[in-house]
Amino acid sequence: MAFISVMLMVLCLVVLSETTEPLCSPFNYEEKLLEKMVRNEFKMEQALKRIDDFEVLLLRTNRKIQGAIGTLKEIEARLDSKLSMSSIGATYIRWGRSSCPHSNNSLVYHGFAAGTHYSSSGGAADYQCLPVEPELETVVTRADYISNIYQSEYLTHGATGLSSLANHEVPCAVCFTNVSSTIMIPARKTCYIGWKLEYRGFLMTERDNHANNKQYVCVDKEPEAAPGSNAAYTNSVWLGFVFPTCGTLKCPPYNSASALACVVCSKL
Template identity: 35%
Template structure:
């Protein structure tokens, strides 16, 4: 019992010293319970403070970890959803290369070559079209005349490798999982440093002849294909793909040359 009492006395002295109580009389009397209780209460308060600080730090750590997990999910999601799309003209499917897939194979189409109006851009129409809403009107009147817009198929107006004049033009919509940007560069067959080549070919557009409507410059694959054995070289016109040539003047020659056929390349990054 005496040893235990002296142990308590020694402990109280140590705690008094550790908490900056050097100026307090270290001679603790055993018959002074108030002083002893005061020191014990001070220790208990200090322990409660430490516990509170630890709990606060745990909450902060948990919040920081939750934010780290959230940012990681966002980064992973951005990585998995990264990608871009482009249209390849003259092919039924997209290039067989890593990271590039065919969304759908289609039919090139647009406005009639010599008609005003309609859309100026060329579209890649799917092989399995869905009808418009059944209650949508089928006749439109403007100034007492029937008015409407039409879309036609497309035909090549040149012969090269596997295709001939009046062959119908296929197309495909391609997805590029490894890239966020896709560009078409005219007058080039190779891509800039750091870019990957999707395909290369010849630049086409509607003819410059009088009566032909304005259209787009489109890059047709150098190994173009045609649609349907049964419709080869049947002249239905529609949207027409003519090769583009250089015209010297405001276009400097050199580096271009007069009547030079213009190449093109589609690049991704």
């Protein structure tokens, strides 16, 4: 190292002897190196400042993105809520009650069961849930050939359960639920796996020795009388228990001494 320094000094003396301006010094190399280090340090500080500025910008951008995501989730939740209350879903009739069984169901309307008179050989075979606030059509006030509809009553006379409802009018409720489908299953008290119970009850229909046939409906297991109902005998449309007939049905598992149950189930 000492030898190198001596050689540098000799070289500088030679150069100085040929020019009036000093071109180098014993510490020229160190000065240049220091100058370069200073410049690199300055560049490093500038780069670090740019990184700091970028981090601030990135943080602000991330906050904006998170805010946008939150807004999108809120919009999605609102849309889901609106869709759940829109046409996507299914309806069913809860016979024997004027309200829907679950809080996530919405009541479309409530009313009372009605149908064709039991002695009629014609007319309709299904029960209708007539609303308590009808909107009557006044254009047609008479016709030569008509079908009359009557309010239905419980045919539970002498039964070991629900006999107090005999002759009382039958309420009903049309319920909407945000599922894909609903089904009424006779002779069951529980739904099959994968289905949700909406309500359970008793399978009921018109008395089988009457002239007019009716469909089977599931009347809630805890039925009530329609508002304003009384036990006056009107002898019009009936809803009575259904018992299995052994010999045609296998007993067991069926039993002619047990009225058939039913469930209304829904599926997403």
